[in-house]
Amino acid sequence: MADRTKNQSPEKVEPEAEATTAPDVGFGSDDLGRIQGLLFGDHARKTSERIDTLESALLGVIADLRRELTDEVTALSDRINSESETRTKAVTNLSSRLDEASKGSASETKALRKDLDTSVEKLTESLDKAEAHAASQLEATRAELAGSLEQTDLDLRDTKVDRAALAELFNATAAKLTGD
Numbered sequence: 001m002a003d004r005t006k007n008q009s010p011e012k013v014e015p016e017a018e019a020t021t022a023p024d025v026g027f028g029s030d031d032l033g034r035i036q037g038l039l040f041g042d043h044a045r046k047t048s049e050r051i052d053t054l055e056s057a058l059l060g061v062i063a064d065l066r067r068e069l070t071d072e073v074t075a076l077s078d079r080i081n082s083e084s085e086t087r088t089k090a091v092t093n094l095s096s097r098l099d100e101a102s103k104g105s106a107s108e109t110k111a112l113r114k115d116l117d118t119s120v121e122k123l124t125e126s127l128d129k130a131e132a133h134a135a136s137q138l139e140a141t142r143a144e145l146a147g148s149l150e151q152t153d154l155d156l157r158d159t160k161v162d163r164a165a166l167a168e169l170f171n172a173t174a175a176k177l178t179g180d
Helices: 002-007 010-025 031-158 163-179
Strands: none
Touching: 031 163
């Protein structure tokens, strides 16, 4: 290259150096920049190309990673939404089944309560009737026995005690008590 610059005029060297090195590597336009362009221009241009290639490859990898990450996040979000919908449906179904069971149980409880109340009323009426009947029977038996006892008392006072009559009285009383 030194031979080229000696054979050529200084005006030709400057434009050629600026054309090859200045735009690509960014050396200055002064004398030092031209010297740097001559000495390091090719190496700086190749290094700049390598850096540009690495940068574009790195940007491509970053874009691919970003796209994969977005796809994974979207897939995960879809799975979470799907699981959430499934669980929401399950909870809703369980809640509606519990509500139906509760309503059915409440209506059954009301029906059983009504039947129980009706049965208690009938039982109370029957017990009252049975108690009244037993009381009237007891009073009738007492009255009958009282009359019979008075008659027996009179008979016993007027006469001597007839053991056969007394036994007959006790038998009649026992028969009436066991019969009722």
